[in-house]
Amino acid sequence: MIQALRGMKDLLSPSSEKYIYFVENCSKIARNYGFEYIETPILEETALFKRSVGESSDIVGKEMYQFTDKGGNDVCMRPEGTAGVVRAFIQQKYDKAKVQKKFFYYGPMFRYERPQKGRLREFHQFGVESFNQSNIKEDASIILMLKEMLDFFGIGYRLELNSLGCSECMPAYREKLVEFLKGEDGICEDCKRRRDTNPIRVLDCKNQRCQDIYINAPLLIDNLCPTCRGDFAKLKEILDGFEVKYIVNPKLVRGLDYYNKTAFEFVSDDIGAQSAIAGGGRYDKLVEYLDGKPTSGIGFAMGIERLMELIVMPESKRVGYYVGALCDEASEPCFELAIKMRKTQKTALNYDKKSLKAHLKNADKQNVRYCICIGEDELAKDKIWIKDLQDKKERLISRDELLG
């Protein structure tokens, strides 16, 4: 038997219904905030991700679905959504036009990882990107929008906030941290490796011994330049004004290299170890890295599979019709009737002649509102038997009455 590849899942009802419910409602909210739908290719040149996500990240280092296509191009299946949107932004020359643009997207992402709870090789994200909005109010409104989405679905979460600094303050801090780490030999092997590749990452190491050591580590939040410090204070002020609860986590780092300044993460305690349900932040240098004109950017992405674990669908009401024949002679009329009804109504049709009991059972199982049956009596009277499964009333009506 051929089965789906490891870490790849088919999406069937009821999960598929939940997926649509999720993206439709998120899309609606995003549109209210002025975002427009964008779709970018799943396959992109490998260089795009190497330069945006960053070669130091594990995503690029070892998790990408990378291969050479038949034309000899080095290509990748996208591991995240931002890079492609930024590429499209530049390709449309919006950077040169200096226009403000807001996009939302959703779709599959690919990372070659070992699957576990909340982590698949093909997974789906819903994300937004906003360009040319350097005002800190945009950071705030994006967080407010994300909060609104999660609140809509009744999802519980914790919001963590940090500032990663900018090109003014970050490099100096990084050196300070590396200096601190040089004197600490008690840290774990992973942290020793990170010390060279991506020192900021040591701060969110899960090893308790490391964390004990890092209590004394310098924190970026204490080393911000005046602009970053001011913006971060302003952001907190706005969020306070809207009564958004958050905690400042000075050890929050984002996994992708392109982030600076505002960084945030929405975390849930109810879905296992992979607890980040949404994450994002500012990336004011990314457009330049990708050969565009200097353009600020900010966005976030949500892990749809992780969110779907937390969403409870509203109870579905009985809707539509079920049509079934009680005798062989009625099967043609039933077929024709159903086809006509389908022009205006959701109509389930059973091709087989069955007992009334069996049809009612089927109709009930399919959660339709009305069960229609045609048998010898109905054919003789040229009427249609219809029962409302909700209020249990039944009657005989004419064809025209039903279709009209």
Next chain:
RNA sequence: GUGAGUGUAGCUCAGUUGGUUAGAGCAUCGGGUUGUGGUUCCGAGGGUCGUGGGUUCGAUUCCCAUCAUUCACCCCA
């Protein structure tokens, strides 16, 4: 990539101290006298006990390998 756990019916699982016809619940289908559902009662179908090898008179059970899957580390949404 590392570690641990699990593979028995469509699903969730029981069971076999190694021995004849491997069980339950749910789901499916049929029926409970002549055409009435979602909560009933009765019945039926459905399993080469993940795959390959080894030990044994005999393996679904013990051993090894392999594959799949789950969880955790790593990483990240």
